[in-house]
Amino acid sequence: MAGVRFEIGEACYTPGRRILRGVSSSIDEGGLLLVAGPSGSGKTTLLLAFTGVLSNLLGGVIEGSSEIYGVNPLDPSGFKSVPRVVGAVLQDPDRQLAMPTPWDEASFLLENLGYRDEEVGKAVEGALRRFGLLDKAHFHVEDLSSGEKRRLTFASAIVHEPKLLILDEPTASLDPWGIREVKRLVEEARKGGSSVIVVEHKARHFIGEADRLMVIDRGTVKDEYGPGMALRDEELERLALMGIDARRPEVREPQRRPDSGAVLEVDSLDVGQIEDRPLIKEASFEVNRGEVIALVGPNGSGKTTLLKTLIGAVKPLSGSIRVRGSDILRMKRSKLLRAIFYIPQQPDHLFVASTLEGEVKEASRKGGLGFAEAAGMIPWYQELRSQSPYRLSFGQRMWLSIAIGGCYRPDVMLLDEPTAGLDYRLFCTLRGFVERLREKGLSILIATHDSRVVGELSDGALMIEDGRLRWEDRGRVVETLEHVAGVLI
Amino acid sequence: MRKPTPTSTFLYSLAITALAFIFREPRQLAAIGLPNGLLGFSIGFRRSRWIILLLAIAIWGTFLNALIVANTGDPVAYMGPLEVRVGALNATLTIGLRLLAIAGAALIFFSSTSPRELIRHLEAELRLPKGLAFSIAYSLRLFPLMERDFREIQLARLERGYRRFPITPTDVRSIMLPLLSVGYERAVWTGIGAELRGFALRKVRVKVIFGLPELMVTASIALQIIIAFLP
CATH class of the missing domain: 3.40.50.300 (P-loop containing nucleotide triphosphate hydrolases)
Known part of the structure; x- marks a missing residue:
């Protein structure tokens, strides 16, 4: 059953300057949608649009519809319910972490949603334990390694067990070891029944796991691949020309001198x-x-x-x-x-x-x-x-x-x-x-x-x-x- | 015993700052400058060493300024050909103690609270709007990040052949621009992140806490005022 469905006819930050046109998709429970596209193609705008951030917070305009597990994020009253069903991991942990300690960071969402103190304590302890951060629950976040900061953003995003997990360029500042960790976390979230949307130009990291790949460029859908996708060499080449990293890097002849x-x-x-x-x-x-x-x-x-x-x-x-x-x-x-x-x-x-x-x-x-x-x-x-x-x-x-x-x-x-x-x-x-x-x-x-x-x-x-x-x-x-x-x- | 609530230390630092501007005499300013300076710098030294540097720069600047505008009275020392008179020293002492009191009280506040506690207490006890309370709290999270950015900017400036520390307004501008640019970008995304985590839904439960720790904070303000007015 499709838990998430969006049809964005048009979306813009300021009237008349269209960023997205005709972008639509749906995701089943436990499914993974990979949205790939070059920088500036509108990937992040798509996330902001279908979650209602663009129209409700940033003053943008959206024509279309969106539904996330029964919530209509484009409607101002529905937008207020988005945090109950969505967990978001943004590109850079330093831009996402707002609180000084892992405990405070993971509590923030639950307090906002009105959980009682004892419920907050139990859920936060569980989330931090799951991500190996319980020993550092009261450390200052600046004393965490970059991998630990990334894990903390995950812990804070799933602490309320959201039905949809959104990841915006999760591999941008990560080493391969961190990327492997992110993939493991995504897999865990899916096993728990969450749908996942990953926005990423390094598509090769998630193609193997995704149920669906949507390629966007200049605000429109250029290609879509369904379940069991097997991309041929020429398709990978075409994606590479668009700026999407979908194939292994070549190893060119060195020029040591x-x-x-x-x-x-x-x-x-x-x-x-x-x-x-x-x-x-x-x-x-x-x-x-x-x-x-x-x-x-x-x-x-x-x-x-x-x-x-x-x-x-x-x-x-x-x-x-x-x-x-x-x-x-x-x-x-x-x-x-x-x-x-x-x-x-x-x-x-x-x-x-x-x-x-x-x-x-x-x-x-x-x-x-x-x-x-x-x-x-x-x-x-x-x-x-x-x-x-x-x-x-x-x-x-x-x-x-x-x-x-x-x-x-x-x-x-x-x-x-x-x-x-x-x-x-x-x-x-x-x-x-x-x-x-x-x-x-x-x-x-x-x-x-x-x-x-x-x-x-x-x-x-x-x-x-x-x-x-x-x-x-x-x-x-x-x-x-x-x-x-x-x-x- | 639990530590005082963030609201009480927030009000304490506000009260000390107000007194620092009300008091005129060095003796009165010493009554609030010395205890707050000593306590603040001893508990906040590790987290906020940069404040000491700022304070030292400010006092040195004050002294240079006093040599120009308040160098009156009997000479008390000589700096090469320059006579340092009692008026310049008095002015430096007065402003130095004032700054010490403000910086010390700020350090006491910063060192005894966390942003999350601060948001909760400012909203629940002072009924501050949640957006304002979050902004104040987030600024505490930003300080270490800005300190890190500042060190990187200093290194980049050295590479490019500029002074490490700002002296002219142009220097200040060229340091502030990257600091603010990076900080602004961070703040926008943190705001979006906070909204996606339900900040708009945040409900404030009004609850005032006033126990022994808060009583002691209030008493310490009263004590400092009494000492300041002792003959």
């Missing part, structure tokens, strides 16, 4: 501190001029700490780091920061101006690269020059931050998870940009757990496992990452 000379040399480096031992012990590796190296490891394995150690922001416990033969610990800070440039995971942190034009001018002035050349790195510069950098799309912001780094003409650029949240089309565009920089002789070290980066962009892979760093065959790394995430294609 041992003859071009080592730019970055790391020897017996111990970094970070976890209890009484280093987070990464005795790391030794070299990066040659013009190489792109992927630094792979699970969340919390020390990738970001290693990058920050390489730029001198975190002091190494022991060992040496040399850039073009000079020890970074003896280099002047200003010189060091020009030799290695670190691009943070959140690109906004790097911006200093209020327009794109101002940003490029500042980067050109401080970095020493000519303005025309700096602007030339950004294909959409002319079109968006007067726009605030903070209003660009995530892909554009990431692009801009790498271009800013390029203006400083460093020898080595360190990228921290640059492809998190990027669909396949944006990934390919970014890959082209990174390859251009590489051709100019820039060496790039990318902290990632994205198998696309390892297989399709990098020339070599460094793997962190059990606190040790080692070179690993790229094909094997891709295989491992896909296997851990449970990709079946």
Whole structure:
């Protein structure tokens, strides 16, 4: 029996600017609907539309109908009942968690729904135990690992046993181990009779489990696949061209360049501190001029700490780091920061101006690269020059931050998870940009757990496992990452 | 004994802040500045070290300002060629104690409550609208996130050849823009998340709690006022 049914004729945030047109589907009890589409295709808007958030909270307009287990979310009085039947897990746990401790977070929904104190206590204890968080029930959420935060968002979403569980890009910031965990949680929810809707551009992670795949682009349904779907190679290729990640990453020929000379040399480096031992012990590796190296490891394995150690922001416990033969610990800070440039995971942190034009001018002035050349790195510069950098799309912001780094003409650029949240089309565009920089002789070290980066962009892979760093065959790394995430294609 | 309710510590910090602006004499301000400063910084140091930094910057700024606008009376010290007079010291002391009292009371409040408790008590006891109570509570959740963002921004600024700490209005603007941009995006989604978790359905049960802990909080305000007016 279909527990959820929606038919969205049209949906828009402001009248006249249509985002969705003619999108409809239904889900049975215990069913899984996978909604795939590139960034900006309207996936999240669809979630906001059929749950009534768009029309009841955000002032949008919807023509159509929606029903979630007998509740009409488009009607203002029905919308108030949506939380009773829906549990939602949003893309980024830091944007969802509103309370300081796991106990408070999991209690929030039940208190809102008017549960009695003793019922709240019992349900919260059960949910936290189920997700392995009971021991940390009164920890501050900032003391939880990213995987634990993700589990907490699940615990808070299912604490009232909703009939529909909605997941918006649940794998965006997760490593393959986290993705496997999400898939297990989805399976558990379905076994408990909940219907599940997953919105995701990395469709390959859920295609194996989904009952139905709906592909949307530019606000309309492009394809729909029913139960027992078996996608042929040409269909996977077509989805990839749309920006949907539906197939295994290729492993391209690497371009390691041992003859071009080592730019970055790391020897017996111990970094970070976890209890009484280093987070990464005795790391030794070299990066040659013009190489792109992927630094792979699970969340919390020390990738970001290693990058920050390489730029001198975190002091190494022991060992040496040399850039073009000079020890970074003896280099002047200003010189060091020009030799290695670190691009943070959140690109906004790097911006200093209020327009794109101002940003490029500042980067050109401080970095020493000519303005025309700096602007030339950004294909959409002319079109968006007067726009605030903070209003660009995530892909554009990431692009801009790498271009800013390029203006400083460093020898080595360190990228921290640059492809998190990027669909396949944006990934390919970014890959082209990174390859251009590489051709100019820039060496790039990318902290990632994205198998696309390892297989399709990098020339070599460094793997962190059990606190040790080692070179690993790229094909094997891709295989491992896909296997851990449970990709079946 | 249970800890005082968030409403009582909230009202306590409001009362101390009001007194800090009412009192004019350094002796009176010392009566509220020293106990609140000592208590606040001893219990809130771990969670809010950044307030100490802000306080130090504010007192230093006050002293520089006092050297320009209130450097009157007898000289008491020399900074190179500059005479520091009793008026500048008095002004710095007065404002420093005022800031110490406010920061200390704020730390006592922040350190003794959690956002969830705060929402419940502000709604149930002070009958604050639930949207306002949630906003105040969520700001407490945002502080650690903003602190983390601030550290990342400092690192990015160093890389780009800018000062780590803001001095000019342009510096302040260029730090605030990314902080607010990231914070705004977070707040929008947290709001949507809260609504999907039934915030609109939240019912407030009015219930006033006043026991021994709250009595002690009230008594401590009275005691500080009495000490301030002792001859």
